[in-house]
Amino acid sequence: MTQNRAFLYGDAVFETVKIVNSKILFLEDHYFRLMASMRVIRMEIPMNFTMEYFEEQLLSLAIDNAFSNSCRARITIFRNDGGYYLPETNEISFLIHVVGIENALYAIADQEYEVDLFKDFYVTKQLLSSIKTTNRILNITASIFANENGLNNCLLLNDSKNVVEAIQGNIFMLMGNKLITPPISEGCLNGVMRKQILEIAKNMGSLEVVEEVISPFDLQKADELFITNVIKGIQPITKYRKKSFDAVISKDLLGKLNEIVTAI
Template sequence: MKDLVNLNGVLVPGDGPVIPLKNRGFHYGDGLFESMRVVEGRACFTDAHWARMVTGAALLRIGLPKNLDRTAFDRYIDELVKRTGIVNGRCRFTLFRTGDGFYRPTSNEGGFAFELSPLTEPTYTLNTQGLLVDIWPGMRKPVNDLARHKTLNCQLYVMGSLWAQEHGLDDCMLQNDRGNIIESSSGNLFIVSNGVLYTPSLSDGCVGGVMRAQVINLALANGIKVYECSLNPQNLLAADELFFTNAVQGVQWAGVYRTKRYAHRLAGVITGLLVEATRVSSV
């Protein structure tokens, strides 16, 4: 496998310096990113990733480069897959503001990069062992227009994941500034009660996850009720299942939250539907 990245439309070696030190993404977290799963040489759900990226770029007032449109987005990923030989992996797209300046940029022009790293599993796979999780009692996520986008400022998730590691946990759940449970440090959150799916609403400040939307759509298409609503710690204790979702791992079920033990029947059903949807879309 060749170590290559796409920087502003050009393939360059990925094992050496790629961006300048003064890059605004590095200095200020001024940009956003998308993480995509590549299955059998094709990136999954690129329409949804592109749409979210365009919306986020408009919010951050970052102009899209002239050589980056919807068609080029897929073409750059395909080229990276062919040149690296990585047919099953994680593709990260990063959009950053290229202008100089300090907090106030001198330009709103955008630059971009694609990276691709291999994964051992060829497609989405449900974890065999349930995750050990708890609520992070530290910082809370503010509810604002940035909350649903994947900006380059990920410090909240880094701190949450460090807390989980320090306490012997696999993951942790985050709260918003109102005390609602909104997501985990690694993705969106769903609970199952009496066969019905519940997930925090976007108005509560969770990331507008691509996989979150896929799970909701797959569930509804297969007769599974879904409600987007506010969730609190009591809802976690009353639930039959708890699982997290993201575009790279798919569905990951939690087995233990404090004294609560969870099943994973519906998490398995959703994973099966997801694998089938991915297989059909790649044909």
Template sequence: MSLVFNNYNGSIVTADQQVLRLNNRSFHYGDGLFESMRMIRGNLQFAGLHAKRLQMGMRALKFDHYSVLDAVFLVEKAKELANRNKAKNGRLRLTVFRDSDGLYTPEEQKFGYSIEWETLEDQQYTLNTKGLIMNVYEEMQKPVNMLANLKTCNSLTYVLAGIFKQKHRLNDAFILNQHGFLCESISSNIFIKYNNILYTPALSEGCIRGVMRQAVMDLALKNSIQVTEAQINPQILNEAEEVFLTNATRGIQWVLGFNRKRYFYEHSRFLSNKLNEQLNDSF
């Protein structure tokens, strides 16, 4: 296995090198946030949307100098890491943490960061050949507050949903918000086709402000597919014609079944093709 290189505060380090101190605030308090990004054929995808969401989150968490982490920074660091790993296709996780001493109250608001690299083979977004089997995770619901749309380092709801998924031999699980409405899945946003309209939970429902969510909504509207952001009762899963998930690294993934309900994958296949057409046009 070839050596993998990551980035820690601007220094290139090997993946097995220990760099975090035990008092790191992301470890102690979940005091940070992250971006999962995709590089395809040497180009970081949707860098502008990632930078916008990252800066929005850093501003909400009161970090100083958040404007430094703009699209130019993301592209530069991603290409540097891709070159060092001698790969053009990969998944990157950028984690930003408050780099400060202190207990619950930090002494400073400066940030540190890390970028982890995983090499991928695919040179485009690949629609899954086998549809996902899902169910609703009900044990813990996601709070709706000013942090809900951010990808923070506090991910216990998703971890417990992942354990539920594993226990019940599912491919993913639907997560509800505190009011009992559909929010998202373990690592993706949700789209539901019902009466030939695409619905996705509104940001006011507490879902992550997904980069691919926005890209897919833009693609749908561009191709005359009606999209509505809404409050969605989970009962619609028993009547929907189609359900699919979106995230920045995998693109679009279609859902085959929920309980005994089975779904088609017409829109997910169409939009996945359009996503790759858009990707090819950019080269």
């Protein structure tokens, strides 16, 4: 462990997937995002690291631990030992961890979910912000801030002071019939669930779906706000400062998302 580059330098990328009935949800999207992340930080991708190999490694551990009905699995890929900032090799190893989840389908808890802005540190508008590396100190600090202030989550800002995402998911805002989420160029994570929700919303026909900058001032004018990630699905925000929000579209989208999950 003392020479592990993930531990010493955060020299690692990871992917978290949801497994339902021995199938990885949105497998292709997860695999290609992981491959893209490895390329961005110049890791060597082994010839045998195909999508089938990726799937096999995750599912076999879930099955071995009797979690194949419903679980979350995380694969962390790190550069092998050696060197300081400059690695001695670009070859990789990986670690997989699985945890059981009670519900296979996505659900929305009927309870208050309050957020506020996190202003201590900012997300940079760069490619590294869009991938999942193990350097998550901003998200950790924001989580502690949220806990200390009785919040369920925080919304992160980029260096232009625009709203980028939540601590552990992408942010969507509904204004009238317009559904807005920040573009990847703003520094938000290129989320797998973000992609699914964009596609579902566009197919609904009743919504204008756009990727646009969201300023903190826009939040007070929104009809709905919600957070997305592949484990939770959709988490409606019920309160931001003195403004309360509905969850009509959130619940509609969740129903359509569960139709996709059931069909996989």
